Amino acid sequence: MTPRVLSIAGTDPSGGAGIQADLKTIGAFGGYGMAVVTALVAQNTEGVRSVHVPPPAFLAEQLDAVSDDVVIDAVKLGMLHSTPLIDIVVAWLERVRPPVVVLDPVMVATSGDRLLDAAAEAAIRRLCARVDLVTPNLPELAVLAGQPEATTWAAAVDQAQALAAATDTVVLLKGGHLAGATSADAVVTAEAVRPVEGRRVITTTTHGTGCSLSSAMATLRASGFSWFDALGHAKEWLTGAIEHGAALEVGRGNGPIDHFHHLREHVPHLRADVGSPTWTGRAWDDSAPVRDRVDACEFVRRLGDGTLEPERFAWYLAQDAVYLGEYAELLARAAALAGAPEEQAFWARGSVAAQEEEMRLHRAWVAGMPAAAPATRAYLDHLHAAHRHGYEVLIAALLPCSWLYADLGRRLVAQDRPAHPYGAWLRTYADPAFLDAAETARSIVDRVAEAASSDGRNAMTAAFAASMRHELAFFEAP
Ligand SMILES: Nc1ncnc2c1ncn2[C@@H]1O[C@H](COP(=O)(O)OP(=O)(O)OP(=O)(O)O)[C@@H](O)[C@H]1O
Ligand SMILES: Cc1ncc(COP(=O)(O)O)c(N)n1
Known part of the structure; x- marks a missing residue:
């Protein structure tokens, strides 16, 4: 009844x-x-x-x-x-x-x-x-x-x-x-x-x-x-x-x-994720189990609620600074490989932003540059390998970093409060300009995926999924 x-x-x-x-x-x-x-x-x-x-x-x-x-x-x-x-x-x-x-x-x-x-x-x-x-x-x-x-x-x-x-x-x-x-x-x-x-x-x-x-x-x-x-x-x-x-x-x-x-899960054209019919939408959906683990990991939860020990945060920031240095270099390589002028300009701007703005944020906390931890090294090695496969695979591998942080920032910033010890970090990634840049990166990757061969798209899918797993390992490391 x-x-x-x-x-x-x-x-x-x-x-x-x-x-x-x-x-x-x-x-x-x-x-x-x-x-x-x-x-x-x-x-x-x-x-x-x-x-x-x-x-x-x-x-x-x-x-x-x-x-x-x-x-x-x-x-x-x-x-x-x-x-x-x-x-x-x-x-x-x-x-x-x-x-x-x-x-x-x-x-x-x-x-x-x-x-x-x-x-x-x-x-x-x-x-x-x-x-x-x-x-x-x-x-x-x-x-x-x-x-x-x-x-x-x-x-x-x-x-x-x-x-x-x-x-x-x-x-x-x-x-x-x-x-x-x-x-x-x-x-x-x-x-x-x-x-x-x-x-x-x-x-x-x-x-x-x-x-x-x-x-x-x-x-x-x-x-x-x-x-x-x-x-x-x-x-x-x-x-x-x-x-x-x-x-x-x-x-x-x-x-x-x-x-x-x-x-919606059973009716593809009704999926709430507007990107689902696109390459990035599917890649994002497929990464849901890994992203759930990111949300559930202790570091991310305690970063959000502010209970994370300052030493662990400092260690993470130092690793992030190491990562960002090479990440900026890889964005510059994407700019060099891009065919369309607006794509060249976008990746180049991203490279400068990664170098200047994010490093400036980190310099406030990090005294001296440590060596790369194993999780950091593995992630960067994966990005360098993606670069050797060419433009398509490189930008697919670079995308999870900005997209995942924009998604986390948008959600974690709900826990910001006047004396939140990591409020500045939360606000950086919830900044509308950062969200916009992640969206643009996504639309470029979709355009490139559409034009790619099916082998090319498969390689992009594997590179994107691997980057997501490296993101998880990066958060689980501290
Ligand atoms: N962030 C969250 N994650 C998971 N479950 C949640 C979350 N926030 C609320 N809930 C669940 O949502 C339901 C409503 O709980 P809550 O105590 O917020 O009631 P409420 O204040 O009446 O809700 P409303 O937001 O409609 O005013 C409960 O089952 C609660 O466990
Ligand atoms: C008409 C009506 N009924 C109930 C709620 C409470 O819901 P919430 O606390 O999530 O705003 C609301 N906002 N409006």
Whole structure:
């Protein structure tokens, strides 16, 4: 049976959160999605601009229009805005009694904007006792439990158990707001805590994760899964959706997640990565397992969160300085080999930039040039060998360096903060000019790959993949 799932929530015209995220999620889990709007929110990935609330009587009319006609298998409650709207929803729930009701007690958006009247917090607390599952994030849990916000998993679990006991309901505790390499959640009742582990993705595309998770839970529960099994399935999907969010390239703020990433993988022309039909897009996709290992490696994680020991960072920078010296030389060789004048100019500019700007950044930290470590030497030997194969293979081998760093910079810079010890490093690689240069390099490599013979393209593919593996080894070395 296809579960018929109703979202009662606010809107996000940019499509990442609220009702728009709910409908995508319900569809992604095979449900039939329906939506009743509580509030119209003028918002995007950067924040909320204004909120328009239609008269409460109109909310009642929308709810009745659905329930007078359609059998509802599950309800997901999101932004309820204020007490008059909550009262209408409570009266409707009493009358219709849908078998599954999940409450995402939305209070404040990721951007910090309030989505619930402070005066309505007590009404939300009362509503918790009338639903089957509540999915608060840590600040919301603190309000509902009447305690300061938890900063550890143990404190969060205590608050979730207190809420579950006080309301006699099940609590989905979300650990997204805690720091660490994992992002665990848990199904919590007064008697038991059942955690579900998850990888933490380094990214800024988390807009609407809470909305999407609660809709996934409502849909899976209506499909017959226990809360715990539902969370296992929802979390695996959500982690993938967060990972694929950046490739959607939607908005300048906290971008949305890719609700349909699992479908795109099977439908080549629907892939979110705009480069997928191109040579570089395929090479990038094929390198996903290596790039996942880069993201997961301790050095990269601790560089991002600032906990890396200064000595390890200094060692890495010294090796990077060694690398950049020869990398600049190889870019100059690419300029010499390029046929088209604009390609010659691009690689030459890159060579100068690599020599001047990046070396200047490194001189601030590195005293004296050490010898190349084995990982550095192996990477550079690979690039020199690629040069001996000619222009096509050389530029394919050079590409991962700028592309991988642009991709990492764009995502890691989300963790920049005023006293971040490696903030300057993060900002260098997140700089729009650096991203632009990586994009241009990519388009040149695509042009060259298109004109290459199939043997030439195969050699380019092997060179690109090998460079990615050397990048990983470089990050694993310190
Ligand atoms: N960077 C991340 N990597 C992996 N999972 C994450 C990440 N951030 C959040 N999550 C997961 O997303 C879900 C939502 O968690 P979070 O605690 O951020 O809730 P929220 O604040 O309500 O979300 P929202 O961003 O919609 O406001 C949880 O399953 C959490 O574990
Ligand atoms: C209508 C609506 N509902 C919920 C959220 C919370 O989502 P997020 O915290 O990811 O901004 C939102 N921004 N808008």
